[in-house]
Amino acid sequence: MTQTRDNAGTDLADGHSPWPALWAMVIGFFMILVDNTIVSVATPAIGRDLDADVNAVIWVTSAYLLAYAVPLLVTGRLGDRLGPKNVYLTGLAIFTLASLWCALTGSIEGLVVARVVQGLGASLMTPQTMAVITRTFPPQRRGSAMALWGATAGVATLVGPVLGGVLVDAAGWEWIFLVNVPVGIVGFVLAWRLVPTLPTHSHSFDWTGVALSALGMFLLVFGIQEGEKYDWGTITGVISVPLLIGAGLVVLAVFVWWQSRVRTEPLVPLGLFRDRNFSLSNVGIAAVSGAITAMSLPFMFYAQLVRGYSPTESGLLLVPMAVMTAALAPMVGRLVDRVHPRWLVATGFASSSAAIWWLLATITPDRAVWQLLLPMALFGVGNAFLWAPLSTTATRNLPLSAAGAGAGVYNTVRQVAAALGSAAIAAMIQARLAAHLGDQAGSSDALQSSGAALPAQVAGEFADAMSEALVLPAVVLLAGLVVAMFLARPTHEGYGRRAD
Secondary structure, three states: OOOOOOOOOOOOOOOOOOHHHHHHHHHHHHHHHHHHHHHHHHHHHHHHHHOOOHHHHHHHHHHHHHHHHOOHHHHHHHHHHHOHHHHHHHHHHHHHHHHHHHHHOOOHHHHHHHHHHHHHHHHHHHHHHHHHHHHHOOHHHHHHHHHHHHHHHHHHHHHHHHHHHHHHHHHOOOHHHHOHHHHHHHHHHHHHHHOOOOOOOOOOOOHHHHHHHHHHHHHHHHHHHHOOOOOOOEEEOOEEHHHHHHHHHHHHHHHHHHHHHOOOOOOOOHHHHHOHHHHHHHHHHHHHHHHHHHHHHHHHHHHHHHOOOOHHHHHHOOHHHHHHHHHHHHHHHHHHOOOOHHHHHHHHHHHHHHHHHHHHHHOOOOOOHHHHHHHHHHHHHHHHOOHHHHHHHHHOOOOHHHHHHHHHHHHHHHHHHHHHHHHHHHHHHHHHHHHHHOHHHHOOHHHHOOOOOOOHHHHHHHHHHHHHHOHHHHHHHHHHHHHHOOOOOOOOOOOOOOOO
16 A cells, blocks of 8 residues: 655655656746746847837836736645646646747737736746645755755746847747747646645635735836836826835735734735744845846846847856856755755855956956856856755745745745846836936837947947946845845754755
8 A cells, every 4th residue: 555655755645756746847937937037138129129118128027027926925825725736737828828929929018918927827836836845845855855946946047048049049039938838838748747636725815915915016116117217206197106106115014914914814924924034035035036137137238239249149148157056056955954054045145246246347348258257157156055045944944834825925025026126127227327328328229229239439338337237236135145144043853964
């Protein structure tokens, strides 16, 4: 008779290892995370083809991130209630079909709408991967599984621009979305066959909380991203940028208050934050996600509009990051179960921040290419020490009954930070361009120059603007370093011993 060993990490109810199921879900997880950053390298091409300005094209990224982030508070619970496998497969189907829609659209408005639907599909998928890990691997072996999850997140985030550059040059920007269709089909079949059907739990849904969180996030992100366009003043009538941002903050404060008052099941169980490592890891992953999203856009603008590199050449500048992250991830995964998370995460933040400061000092029109690659490699080293340790530390002490909620909150924080990072860097880019180049800085004319360097009299000022924009992610990563120093040693039995 086959014995079920719940959370044993070696046998599921059918007597099989949980690793094949995790690998099957990682395919889809990798795909949706690549879409976080793959658009950055295609931004000039999309703007040129769809006749859109810088701010409109950045909404292609922001809309996806926002639609991805807000529903995560619900989709983690949906996995608990309907089964992570069912919710994951539903999300993968939506994401794949929306990718086809993105490729076939002929306007910037249509692309933004399709990206919203794509983000909704991604939001259904992401919490299920963490929940399956938490429910099928024991605490003392969960580090290795989370290392795979974290390495996938880190590598996907960095690979996106590289893959995007190759596809844009070889076949056109539409192919950064079309490539998801066959990958999505393969991932669906593998997940359908390999992911186990886990027990479900009844949950109620706080729809008032959903509405408050969605409204608050939209107002905040829209206000930040559109602020420079309207000179941080009036948009129309009595509606102003400060009013939108202030209203967003107020609505989010009401959302937090409402969560403390919900007596059934709040979207965000505030009790989770009593665990210090869970709280600090959420702050840490917010810094990582926001900084990476913010870093890629100004660097891609610099590479294509100042250096005149093609999308492929621009993407290849990020290869050292991806290589270093992928090479070091297995080693970091082995250390996660044995080394205090404070030192791993602090190493990651210190290296990543130093890399951005180094990079912004090298961004000039005539800098040698190898001088750009060195800080990129260091940034990859830093990322290898961040994704897996933070994700493992966040969930290690959570009870199994809170797996879905914990995964939902953690991934929500990660994606909200990415959306805010995208909005903030858009505002920063526009502000610095306006300071250096004047009123014409944010027009679509600059995007029309993709594939050829800007005139010499403009290139230097443009490069300075992009360098100054990179101060934002550099400072955010320094703040993450401070947070890392307060992480505590995990308390579960088996921590500190080598995993089998």
